Amino acid sequence: MKKILISFLLVIPVWGFAQSYQVNLQGQKQIGMAGAGTGVAMDEAAVFFNPGAVTFLKQNGIQGGVSPIFLKSAFNEAGTDRVERNKNKVPTPLQLYAVFGSPENRLRFGLGVYTPFGGAMHWDENWSGKYTVTSLDLQAIYIQPTLSLKITDNIGIGAGLVYSMGKVDLKRAVPITLNNGQSATAQLKGDAHDFGWNAGLYVKTVSGVSIGITHRSQVTASVKDGDAIFDVPGALASGFPTKFNANLPLPATSSIGFGFYPSQKTTIALDVNWVHWNKYKELAFEYDNNQRVENTKSPRNYHDAATFRLGVENQTTAKIALRAGIGYALTPVSKGYVTPEVPDANRLLLSAGVGYKPTERLGVDFSFLYENVVARTEANIETGLNGTFKTVAYIPGVAISYKF
Numbered sequence: 001m002k003k004i005l006i007s008f009l010l011v012i013p014v015w016g017f018a019q020s021y022q023v024n025l026q027g028q029k030q031i032g033m034a035g036a037g038t039g040v041a042m043d044e045a046a047v048f049f050n051p052g053a054v055t056f057l058k059q060n061g062i063q064g065g066v067s068p069i070f071l072k073s074a075f076n077e078a079g080t081d082r083v084e085r086n087k088n089k090v091p092t093p094l095q096l097y098a099v100f101g102s103p104e105n106r107l108r109f110g111l112g113v114y115t116p117f118g119g120a121m122h123w124d125e126n127w128s129g130k131y132t133v134t135s136l137d138l139q140a141i142y143i144q145p146t147l148s149l150k151i152t153d154n155i156g157i158g159a160g161l162v163y164s165m166g167k168v169d170l171k172r173a174v175p176i177t178l179n180n181g182q183s184a185t186a187q188l189k190g191d192a193h194d195f196g197w198n199a200g201l202y203v204k205t206v207s208g209v210s211i212g213i214t215h216r217s218q219v220t221a222s223v224k225d226g227d228a229i230f231d232v233p234g235a236l237a238s239g240f241p242t243k244f245n246a247n248l249p250l251p252a253t254s255s256i257g258f259g260f261y262p263s264q265k266t267t268i269a270l271d272v273n274w275v276h277w278n279k280y281k282e283l284a285f286e287y288d289n290n291q292r293v294e295n296t297k298s299p300r301n302y303h304d305a306a307t308f309r310l311g312v313e314n315q316t317t318a319k320i321a322l323r324a325g326i327g328y329a330l331t332p333v334s335k336g337y338v339t340p341e342v343p344d345a346n347r348l349l350l351s352a353g354v355g356y357k358p359t360e361r362l363g364v365d366f367s368f369l370y371e372n373v374v375a376r377t378e379a380n381i382e383t384g385l386n387g388t389f390k391t392v393a394y395i396p397g398v399a400i401s402y403k404f
Contacts, residue, residue, distance in 0.1 A: 032353015033311020038257025190226025
């Protein structure tokens with residue numbers, strides 16, 4: 001009995017929309033350019049993309065945006081013709097940015113609130129993988145106050161302190177039958193509050209090309225005294241935990257980006273992101289009651305992975321800007337570790353966007369991102385779940401900005 005119950009709590013599931021559980025939806029202009037923005041000073045979202053570029057922004061401003069994610073994931077269990085699909089659940093990562101300080105001064109200030117990790121995955125309560133997960137809601141919101149300093153007319157540096165607020169709510173079935181014939185269930189709920197940082201260098205070269213280098217630190221999301229809720233027969237309830245502790249690395253990202261300006265109206269952005277997933281070697285759980293559920297250490301064995309992004313913006317008229325982009329993200333999930341919470345694989349990114357300025361101060365930006373995750377057939381080495389996953393994501397977005 002104890003070994004059976006251990007198996008369903010081996011891993012905290014997470015789902016994202018770039019690589020594994022990372023979410024790259026931090027600025028509507030940049031999303032329209034496949035997420036490229038490290039090497040260009042476009043708008044207030046530079047607080048996230050490159051703090052060193054903030055001091056090069058020509059105006060102060062504030063903007064807010066949202067990007068609802070419409071996720072379609074399907075699973076075909078090996079040896080069957082049955083295709084099971086996730087339920088419709090729409091997470092809405094948000095972006096809020098503001099930049100202050102005189103553009104004539106060398107020191108500028110910024111503030112960012114954004115969602116770099118998280119997601120939602122909901123399956124039918126009786127699907128074939130119900131003992132691995134039935135539903136998940138995960139969110140990490142970062143708050144980042146930022147300083148940006150123009151060292152020379154062509155070089156800027158910047159850094160920001162990150163305060164992370166995380167939440168997780170996981171449900172899955174337990175291999176115990178209730179009196180009503182349904183499977184028992186387990187739910188893990190918890191919060192995490194942690195710190196990190198974001199720093200960047202921005203350079204305008206004599207050739208006109210701009211270069212950005214950034215590093216966003218790892219944040220270790222630590223859930224302490226989270227709620228472990230078990231719906232099991234009353235005679236067994238006293239043997240199950242009520243609290244748990246766990247750590248989840250929200251990995252560091254190093255990026256280099258370039259900005260090219262073939263004309264006054266056209267900007268081309270090229271980014272390479274390197275995500276330090278190798279820190280995610282295992283996930284450990286500790287419980288307050290170990291009679292039926294032992295403390296566990298589950299190997300993840302992720303490896304570092306890169307994403308390549310290319311985007312273009314054309315200021316078509318004084319009021320309208322058009323954007324497009326393409327990218328390719330390599331998966332960090334090794335063979336044998338694919339799960340229904342992270343049915344991750346290499347993915348193609350295609351994007352488009354449009355910006356409209358009805359006045360000199362007011363702007364509205366729209367974006368659309370399509371992510372096509374390569375179909376992947378895997379047998380998980382821990383749970384034994386064996387089959388083929390196929391996922392696509394449709395992500396529209398909108399932001400309103402005001403310059404002052």
